Amino acid sequence: MTTENFDDMKDRIETFVKDLVDKSSLDLRVEVTETAPSTIEVSFLGFDLPLLLGHNAELLDALQYVARRAFATAVAEGVQIDFDAGGYRETRRQELELMAQKAAERVKVSKVPFVFDPMNAQDRRIIHTALVDFDGIKTESEGEGQMRRVRVYPS
Amino acid sequence: MKELIELVARALVDHPDQVNVKEHEGAQTTVLELRVADGDLGKVIGKQGRTARAIRTILNASGTKLKKRFVLEILE
Secondary structure (H helix, E strand, O other), X not given: OOXXXXXXXXXXXXXXXXXXXXXXXXXXXXXXXXXXXXXXXXXXXXXXXXXXXXXXXXHHHHHHHHHHHHOHHHHHOOOEEEEEEXXXXXXXXXXXXXXXXXXXXXXXXXXXOEEOOOOOHHHHHHHHHHOXXXXXXXXXXXXXXXXXXXXXXXX | OHHHHHHHHHHHOOOXXXXXXXXXXXXXXXXXXXXXXXXXXXHHHOHHHHHHHHHHHHHHHHHHHHOOEEEEEEEO
């Protein structure tokens, strides 16, 4: 994708998300930035952050999903579209890594498998990645769709 | 709310001109009926209904703000 096309697409994403927020009556300000080559970050500020981040950021993820589908052609060409607000993604990553560590230690000692609550692909990936080098345990995902969850078991 | 569903649906489908939304306002619940071109049904529903679920999540958030209940029906 050329720089011109990229900039044009970034503008279109910004217009789309602002329009979406506006028509949803959400009290949020939208900022769209290029955080890395071919990476667009859409971040939010404002009164409705709690609504956006409640239930494990269900609304933030819904908006991100719709935007990725709406700009599916660009995504297929390698453009990354990431939605964030108030440092949520980083906080969530730290929380998941801590949960992963605790679960792995428990399984290693007890030899009893531990199954996490269902999580989206992004969260499951963080758990798997965090435990790749952890000796004595293995991880796998089980279940389908919305019910897919990470299982930690002794190796 | 009609405009919200139109905006999202038009952004997702191949035939935005064939997106049609009808709003039926009840006492407590407003029903939004979405129609798209035959070939675009999958685009608004998504794999395992994921797109439809995302649209409903956005709609519910909007309902929370407006203190109203909205139901999205995707018509075949």
